[in-house]
Amino acid sequence: MTLENTLSRIDTDLDAALERLKTFLAIPSISTDPAYKPDCDRAADWLVANLQEIGIDAQKRPTPGQPMVTAHVDGPEDAPHLLFYGHYDVQPVDPLELWTQPPFEPIIADGPNGRIIQARGASDDKGQLMTFVEACRAWKAEHGTLPFRITFFFEGEEESGSPSLVPFMEEHADELRADLALICDTGMVAPGVPSIASQLRGMLKDEFTLIGPARDLHSGHYGGPGLNPLREMAHIIASFHDPETGAVAVEGFYEGVEDISDELRRQWEGCGFDEKDYLGAAGYSVAHGEKAYSTLEQQWARPTLEINGLWGGYQGAGTKTVIPSEAHCKLTCRLVGDMDPDALRLKIRKHVEDRLPADCTVRWDQSLDGSKASVMDVTRPEFERARTALTDEWEREAVFTGMGGSIPIAGFFKSILGMDSMLIGFANEDDSIHSPNEKYDVESFHRGIRSWARIMDKLSG
Structure with a gap:
């Protein structure tokens, strides 16, 4: 059997695949709300039955929260072992009144760029999860077996913080460990531009309070001689950044940061990203970060220090002539490369403490944590094979991208199982994930299935 047979079957079976997806989307598997616990169980049961229908021995695995779904498929002894991850839980649907149709009554409709399937979870992550399952369905129908060993690993708490994920992975590490993890919970950098996320920024959180006078003071009595x-x-706050360059001015902040390669910069410059639209959608006319770097480099490959909250003194209506006793700040840093969150926290705290005047002290929140960035080894042959497969399907050069945010599961695969991850998704920026009227383009679903079939063919060769 050839790859073309599998792709032809995917095309012929598209309407049936959409009906299966609609059935899955109709299950309101909202993990954060205990009232929907039975529905999360039902979604896990549906996945188990769907995999078993195509001859894959799947199981629902209990956890203290929502169940996991796992399955293992044997393959040739010399073939690679891949793990495929997705999540079946979805976000709450509020505000309900903004939906144009009930969120768990999926419809196929005309969208601005072709047909869409609209429902909660269509893009995040049921539609994306099913692209891989449907590729396996078509491959098995044509070949009788899958081309390599596959572990399926689906969780039901991704949208509520994944409290059961790490304990489950630690307990079953030997069962889950594979050569490479495949994650389909990301998007394309621009419509029609296939993308492999190869680096995800990490996170550092901190919070501090500056303490001055022993109590709030009358500004008429102490205004002038009193420290505010x-x-x-x-x-x-002003000292955190260089006003000329936009760079973070904390000493040692950029330790562990490296510039991207010329090849990666070339891919990003030609990937179809529209800076004007991206900035304009947020109400900006120009980029405001590090002046030496493009908007995409700032978002994907540069670290940040952001002030997320700043408060103190009187907050009510009118005026209160007071010098407050305390001022408060919440901050976060997005990390890249090999930046160490624990070492960086010490540098930031030193920066603050070195600037404290007399009669001012600082109190730090000791309960906050951080996580390192995830940087994939794109020199592994699997990454270039997958990029070639995506380029063939979409007839557009696939690109290695970064992500401004974080996908914790990729970090857990690395820290717990010692596995790299390859993140390939087919969502578009306008899919309205986590918002009313979430949708997934039928083209994304269809060509996503075909893409995974091509990737399976390349990785098995």
Whole structure:
């Protein structure tokens, strides 16, 4: 049997695949709300039955929260062993009144760029998860077996913090460990531009309070000679960045950061990303970060220090002539490369403490944590084979991209199982994930299935 047979079967079976997806989407598997616990169980049962229907021995595995779904498929002894991850839980649907149709009554409709399937979970992540399952269905129908060993691993708590994920992975590490993890929970950098996310930024969180006078003071009595923590906080916040270059001015902040390669920069420059649209959608006219780097480089490959909350003193209506006793700040850093969140936290705290004037002290929140960035080894042959497969399907050069945010599961695969991850998704920016009227383009679903079949063919060769 040839790859063309499998692709032809995918094309012929598209309407049936869409009906299966609609059945899956109709299950309101909202993991964060205990009222939907039975529906999460039902979604897991549906996945088990769907895999068993195509001859894959799947199981529903209990956890203290929502169940996991696992399955293992044997393959040739010299073939690679791949793990495929997705999640079957979805976000809540509020505000319900903004939906144009009930969120768990999926419809196929005309969208601005072709047909769409609209329902909660269509893009995040049921539609994406099913692209791989449907590729396996078509491959098995044509070949009788799958081309390599596959472990399916589907969780039901991704949208509610994955509290059961790490304990389950640690307990079953030997069962889950494979040569490479495949994750389909990402998107394309621009419509029709296939993308493999190869680096995800990490995170550092911190919070501090500046303490000045022993109590709030009358500004008429102490205004002038009295230290004002809000004013001192403003000085410190302003000192975090160089006003000329936009770079973070904390000493040692960029330790572990490297510039991207010329080849990666070439891919990003030609990937179809529209900076004007991207900035304009948020109400910006120009980029405001590090002046030496493009918008995509700032978003994907550069670290940041952001102030997320700043408060103190009187917050009510009218005026209260007060010098507050305290001022408060919440901050986060997005990390790249080999930046160490624990070492960086110490550098940021030193930066603050070195700038404290007399009669001002600082109190740090000791409960916050951080995680390193995930950087994939794209020199592994699987990555270039997958990129070639995507390029063949979409007739457009596939690109290695970064992600400004984080996908924790990729970090867990690395830290717990010692596995690299390949993140390939077919969502578009306008899919409205987590929002009313979530949708997934039928083209994304169809060509996503075909893409996975091509990738399976390339990785098995």
